[in-house]
Amino acid sequence: MADAAKDWVRTNAGRYGDDLALENAETGERHTWRQLDQRAGALAGHLRDRYGVGVGDRVLLLAEGDTRTFEVQFACMRLGAILVPLNWRLAVPELVELAADVEPAVAILDGVWHDTGLKIAEATGVRHLLGWRCPGDSQDVEDYEAAIATATPAEPRTDLSVELPTHILHTSGTTGRPKGAITTVKTLSWHALNLAGRVNGGPGTKLLNPMPLFHAGGLTTIATPVLMTGGAVTTMRRFEPDRVLAVLGDPTQGVTHFTAPPIMWASLSALPGFADADFSTLRLAEVAGGVPPLPLLERWRSRGVVLQQAYGGTELGPAVTGMPRDAVADRPSSCGRAVPFTHVRLVTADGTDAATGEVGEVWLKGPSVTPGYWRKNGPVEPARTEDGWFRTGDAARRDADGFYYLVDRVKDMYKSGGENVAPAEVERVLITHPDVLDVAVVGIPDPTWGEVGRAFVVVRPGTTVTLDGLREFCRERIAGYKAPRSLVVVEDLPRNSTGKVSKAALRSHPADG
Template structure:
């Protein structure tokens, strides 16, 4: 593939086309495309002066902030690889990702200062968005030192633009690589399925380290020259206020976020007239919640995908949402999806099988992990999702189960092997198995089934206290079941399908 501008050039192009349009809103501050492009160029120049070159990794740790956007585009202008990190993770988890990615630069927000202090491995250049500590650089001062001059390294479509870490079933996170071409084609897929316009005012409250908020919301919005209204976190009252005051037209969230809105006393009377597009991801929206939004004249656009597919694999357009409630839609325009049995052959409509995906939006693999990359592909190049699904007669996909043990809590993927590994470090634990169980608020939460060591005892509070410095909060089990033994197969493998909380047995 010939050299292209890559994702980093998108803001610069928009600044040429629509310099005075508002690109980003954060609190009471607004940046036009011309202002955003200038800041991105200045930051890129400074990073280049500090030695950042094509292929180097630049990490960001923190809640949603314009600095996230600027750091990403500045890194990509240089041909460097942007590594957004989950600010909900504990210091040992962030340490691993920084080491694994070999990040040369870390930019972090105020809320992540304590985690950064606890890091054992720090990149050579650490930049604090606010309140830098000794040895760190202040973000605004660092950026201001840069000249506003042309700086853009040519990149190829297959060059890596992002490394997004997703927890692995072996307990260690894997860095899914997304190329510039992956991001371009995913944006095309999204824009075919959703009528995003240059007049959009997109509320981005879901975390930008997630592929959905970043690739399905931010990038399409900025490509169209529309406005991204960024908030550090999801707060129900603030969302209602922003919809009314900022005239939000596009809203993205996961089930728990939309359930919180609908449960608010403001729901019945709030002015939601500006909303044109409501998109969901992370887990299927329950039919009852879909109906609740339909009664307010709002219709969900739902999709299915994952980090490795950048993320759109299938999409259910708004016009089909009532007729196909519960479906994840049909394959996106430039993506292929199959459902296959154990023999690799396509199953009949209505029959469950593993979901396979192929297309220019599919990740080339995992960073420095050729074994995991090979295991994620079939012999003829299809990506193995690890999810069980079925297709109806019209080609609509329904995700019915997971091949892997992963469960989704509040839109976050939780892999039990990682949680079990951390629980095993408690001296009272002899055996453990973690499974997801239904929860009214979060969709699913973790339940730890523990066999204690002889003469040892363990309470849920003790377990949670032990795990807090080791795992992100959403990964810590909400329930604990003490057992004399765990159900096992003849070969000694734990049978998780036989595990149920005591009150469900």
Template sequence: MTATVPARNAGLGSWPARRAAMSPGSNALIFRGTAITYAGLFDRVTRLAARLRSGGVGPGDRVAYLGPNHPAFVETMFATHLLGGIFVPLNVRLAAPEVDYMLRHSGTVALVHAPAGAFSVRPGTVVEVGGAYEEWLAAGEPEPLDVAVGMDDPALILYTSGTTGRPKGAVLTHANVFWNCYNLLVGVDVASDEMTLIGAPLFHVAALNQCLLPTFLKGGCSVLMPSWDVDEALELIPRHGITWMFGVAAMFAGLAQSPRWPGADLSSVRSVMSGGAAVPESLILAYQERGLTFCQGYGMTETAPGATFLEARESRTHVGSAGLPVFFAGVRCVRPDLTGAPPGEPGEVLVRGPNVTPGYWNDAEATRDAFTADGWFRSGDLARVDAAGHLYVVDRLKDMYISGGENVYPAEVESVIFEHPAVSEVAVVGVPDPAWGEVGRAFVVAMPGAALDGDELRAFLLPRLAKYKIPVHVDVVPALPRTGSGKVRKGDLRRLPGEQEAGHGRGEGGP
């Protein structure tokens, strides 16, 4: 059918029609060897939106997707936005109780999920990806839809693990996403012939807003991997002529450590981009030695996510830096009194700009605490800035650690460990790990007379937490070090020698 651009929809929901009108025969997505053109995607999104609308989805309603990377993720997102709804991408690695909380908290009314998705809360409309989804979508009306959507309307609710034990739903408006794409396109020369490999999960903001959507905006093609696999990536790169890819440090380390790396055909790759955690200088140099441009940036879900970026022209001269503030945003490093930290002195990173979240879903207190009185978003991260303005992330004010590109908040993990009847006290910290960057180390005090060991505790946590959140190391200790006011001295725990009980691998194929 002919693509008709919605006249009243100024948001992301209009993008499939706009792209289908401009480049209908170009490939938008490739998944497991099957291509979907922009015209084909527009038709599928339109039909899916009609089915969602017949199920009661309207402006402002929340539609969730639970599953790995798949064209259904992209279709559900755009169909939701075509109806003026709010898309809620959920982390497929989470345990059912975690997913259930997010479904309830967001008030999700429709859910599209992969067969392996774990949940028990059932919204009004639930569709499983596969044959049922295809039949359901095909029965949708192909007539174009035009629902009024403004740039300041919420587009996404992205859940971030909460430091108080409960996840927070960061709201991103259509404008937030648009401005982030503009910032990305200023820093990266994304082309209309781009072949973008997306192996990082789309339910995270970086793969979605830093790769898929900018590629879509330019009319390029995104090659979706269900999950990250080094050997598959090394096969897809020459097969599809991959030109650009994003990953966290663990993904790029896996490629560089593969025995196939020295002879891998990377001739089509123009640049790679990393974020989510600091990248070791040796890893950056390994890619530069292969003639690849290695760019990296700094950001967070709440900034959609780009806050700073190190452009290609500076990737060799400022190795290890997270770059300069993106074009349409301001970034400052401040002391505890919010006065500016001078060059070289670590300070908390503050961000302000049109890409910054308006706040958290149904959480006025968290929203209020996240901003300074004059409207700067408080990241909770420490960084130093050099004399030229380049940012170097050095630490986190919060206790969060990053494992394989996934944010882990100890308070959330601790709250679940406390549910074990033999646990009296617990503190969780992140410790270095050669494969994942950081993993959890739990210090547990047992109840009087109770027996407790690491294997049994991890088995208890397995159905309650995502695997990457389960501590790899468990130390059963007689007491936790505390300050005079009773707070656990986590700095002391991090400095203890690594004589932890032997841990087990997380059982995942990568970040």
């Protein structure tokens, strides 16, 4: 038998009983580690006794950001069950498809998604529904708080393997149908070790978490190492810039950690209150999910905040690399060095290891990488080589000191006139144009050059841009063949819930905008 997992909520309740574990920024609800242990244990007992949930059973969750999401997570882990949080940004047919694939024993939802949850249950045959803040006249959903108030708590077990799945976390789906990446106690634990030095958690650490809790970025990336070490997470229903800035910029709130994609950091810095906000308690300001433009880094640095770029992904650990705070000034475009317990290779198209400075696909191997993708007929192996390397599909280069620089998705790169072009490199130039507010570049077919770049640009209010003007701007900064040969001005870019641009949607966008 594999090593037995230890219940870290019970462990932390014994070590840090009266310290804060969870907090809801909107409602003011606060739970200490001792209270979290009681609530998670009661929920686990109810799921077990009322619905028969046990080892390997799937528990569906459809809810806004809330402390209860973490209670559900820990209740599932205590039972050996698998939490499956659903992306509420998807259409109902898509949600039904994902729900049917995991065949859940019970669905848990909040009042916002009550009606959608009922549709999913009806379409998939889920018979047991549990929820909070649902309509008072709902006859189909058992009340969450009433249920745990009367439940017989489940005690931690000592016979649950660290290899047991804990979550099925669906990828963001920018390249197609979301895939359900499996996490385990083992992958979560090694992930926490990978980030131990950078996160530096423990009691007194507080993560402000307005990110969606149906993706690894919100649910596990920083939250896991913070909670595992006895720190606290403050949830928010959604990312609302004014609300986030009010909490982040108020030192009495005691926020020490915050992570978000570049678009969210940019929206915060654009608010009128940014100039007067006090970020003095913030220790870790991480930017992930995209390469931040230099003006954004400089704007936050002017307020005393060093944005540390990181790279990872749902099935990758999630963490792969991270930028040391004291290295950002010299290498502002780097996503940092590899985390300590994950092997990282850069491999060229001919299968050889990339030389220093040469671009290659990122290959990974390590104990925090997903063991596979979920399918009800059995887990599906990820894109691994025969000797166990996980192929990420991301392109990067590494300098002589071991710092990595993301180039682009391998599939997003295109060849123009025989030369490889990374759209991300062109985007980093165009975003510095004074009239460009947001930009994305994709490769499109061209009869002369094979492929050329098409730039989708969101312009600043009251300004205009032209293709010739943007090409001239690029020529002064990058090779001429990399400059876009097509321009579409749009009101906004299609993004998923983690802030990533959907390149697939842009490729199907009409050229005339």
